[in-house]
Amino acid sequence: MTGLQPFRHLYVHIPFCRHKCGYCDFNAYAGMDRLMPDYVEALERELLSARERHQFQQLETIYFGGGTPSLLPAGLATRLLGFVRSTFDVASDAEVTLEANPASTDAEKVAAWLEGGVNRLSLGVQGFDPKALAVLERRTDAAQATRAFALAREMGFANISIDLIYAVPYQSMDTWIETLRRAVAMGPDHVSTYCLSFEEGTLLYRRRAEGRVPEVESDLQWDQLDAACAELEAAGFHRYEVSNWARSEGFESRHNHAYWRCRPVYGAGAGAHSYATDGSEASRWWNVARPKDYIAAAPASRADGEELEPRKKVAESLMLGLRTAEGMVAPAGFDRELATLTEAGLVERRDGRIVPTRKGMDLHNQIALAVL
Numbered sequence: 001m002t003g004l005q006p007f008r009h010l011y012v013h014i015p016f017c018r019h020k021c022g023y024c025d026f027n028a029y030a031g032m033d034r035l036m037p038d039y040v041e042a043l044e045r046e047l048l049s050a051r052e053r054h055q056f057q058q059l060e061t062i063y064f065g066g067g068t069p070s071l072l073p074a075g076l077a078t079r080l081l082g083f084v085r086s087t088f089d090v091a092s093d094a095e096v097t098l099e100a101n102p103a104s105t106d107a108e109k110v111a112a113w114l115e116g117g118v119n120r121l122s123l124g125v126q127g128f129d130p131k132a133l134a135v136l137e138r139r140t141d142a143a144q145a146t147r148a149f150a151l152a153r154e155m156g157f158a159n160i161s162i163d164l165i166y167a168v169p170y171q172s173m174d175t176w177i178e179t180l181r182r183a184v185a186m187g188p189d190h191v192s193t194y195c196l197s198f199e200e201g202t203l204l205y206r207r208r209a210e211g212r213v214p215e216v217e218s219d220l221q222w223d224q225l226d227a228a229c230a231e232l233e234a235a236g237f238h239r240y241e242v243s244n245w246a247r248s249e250g251f252e253s254r255h256n257h258a259y260w261r262c263r264p265v266y267g268a269g270a271g272a273h274s275y276a277t278d279g280s281e282a283s284r285w286w287n288v289a290r291p292k293d294y295i296a297a298a299p300a301s302r303a304d305g306e307e308l309e310p311r312k313k314v315a316e317s318l319m320l321g322l323r324t325a326e327g328m329v330a331p332a333g334f335d336r337e338l339a340t341l342t343e344a345g346l347v348e349r350r351d352g353r354i355v356p357t358r359k360g361m362d363l364h365n366q367i368a369l370a371v372l
């Protein structure tokens with residue numbers, strides 16, 4: 001590929017967690033906190049080398065995800081945030097997000113994040129109901145979530161997102177509605193709701209296979225999604241993506257929009273994925289996953305990659321674009337697929353674009369199956 005578009009979006013992966021939650025299949029590890037200083041050094045090596053090897057323009061978004069970025073001690077967080085700012089040109093209005101777990105959010109860290117330029121906090125609340133949290137093996141509780149949220153707000157975060165999970169075994173419709181109402185009452189600017197998935201290799205997957213955790217009826221799952229739409233819309237949030245609601249214009253995740261719009265994103269850190277494109281073809285690559293291997297390899301941390309030929313690239317961009325309410329301009333070469341999806345009531349044409357209907361948002365997996 002020639003004429004690659006420059007990177008304006010940066011993702012930094014922090015793979016450490018206090019405890020591995022039973023449902024988690026992210027690249028996250030418990031019991032490795034001692035590696036944190038070496039890990040931050042390795043990140044610095046990778047970022048410096050990335051800046052030399054790739055073209056970056058002024059960064060519009062930076063996202064520290066995990067894992068649990070809030071586990072980094074305040075001193076290391078300050079160092080990493082400062083390093084990124086001094087290595088790259090960061091737009092003055094850049095969106096800088098950090099994922100935080102309520103249990104590892106304290107005043108010293110919140111101050112370090114704000115000081116380091118973080119202006120959007122994504123708080124992994126997941127729920128308030130002790131039964132659902134126990135199934136997820138989340139070691140946080142409602143009081144911690146409320147305290148962390150209030151602290152971040154009081155100290156200056158004007159943009160806070162909350163993650164919630166539904167379709168959790170033992171989570172009744174009533175407890176889910178109660179969860180949504182408590183979340184709304186906290187006053188977040190953005191809410192993400194994820195349907196629990198049982199990923200192979202996780203503890204929860206094994207437990208369900210052994211019959212120790214019950215199945216969630218699919219009717220209940222749909223009803224819970226319906227309840228999320230009703231409760232959040234009644235509270236003034238708009239659903240701008242399959243799983244994401246913003247309180248008002250301007251609170252949509254700009255970083256995640258970069259993925260849904262197939263913009264180039266550089267991913268640094270263990271297991272992080274990068275996506276580069278020249279506009280017609282694209283490639284993605286990913287780093288070695290285990291923190292120890294990443295530290296040893298950085299800056300030569302790339303594990304593998306793939307090229308996406310033009311039709312596959314467009315199919316992916318269509319699948320991702322149709323996750324969002326804004327949809328996209330219909331690409332050439334997909335008339336048959338789009339006609340089938342329109343007939344099924346999953347997409348429609350609006351203002352020269354193709355957009356998902358409410359049904360298409362709820363059943364996005366059917367859109368993905370049709371276009372990929």
Ligand code: SF4
Pocket residue numbers: 016017018019020021024025026028066067068101124
């Ligand atoms: S805190 Fe998040 S990343 Fe870490 S184990 Fe739990 S779900 Fe996975």
